Amino acid sequence: MTRNSVSHFFDRKAAAAYDEKAQKVGAINDNLHLLIRLTLSSLPEDARLLCVGVGTGGEILRLAEQHPGWRFIGVEPSESMLEVCRGRLEEAGALERCELVHGYLADLPRGEGFDAALCLLVTHFIKDRSERQQMLADMGAHLKPGGFLINADISFDTASPAFAPMLETWKAMHLASGADPAKLDQSIRTMQEHVDILPPGSIEDMLRQSGFPTPVRFFQSLLIHGWYSRKP
16 A cells, blocks of 8 residues: 555445444553553643554543643644544644644655654555655654654564464454454455564664664554554
């Protein structure tokens, strides 16, 4: 999947179902967001955060509730997802602290000086490795010195003997979230076609090459891995 096709992948139908599916395996999201909150607990009361591929706004909603002084810019190429995000933020009373941008990271002016950038389950859709590498570097360019980058991706060593049994548990997770059993195998094939599944070590190498010398893998749930890194 190229960068420009992501917005078509997350169309209106996908946007409407996204949060409902996530709620059915909420423990995974809850764990990830708890650890994100702990990682960012040292940020100042007036911190500015950049959310790349903000989707329906889940990370902003959770962080805005805990930190009433934080402000956010959310970037999202799917207009349908951004529409849902805007509605959720407005309902929560957080919209006035948020700027939502329909587009891509490259559409933002450089050097805005964010305290943290979050990019959750986004870059694995970019199959062009150089483009993916550049996106990580560009997020770093938006950070203040000492700023955090938090990224999460589908990641595993697909050549490992452990991949096949892990994939079976991944399927069980999708069934628990309401997937149609008759369509599950096709769904897995679609994932493998559209997602660039790299081993965790390869993603850590990309982070180092993007200017983050010490990526810390702080989360794993099945195929989903999360890292935090700090800009020197």
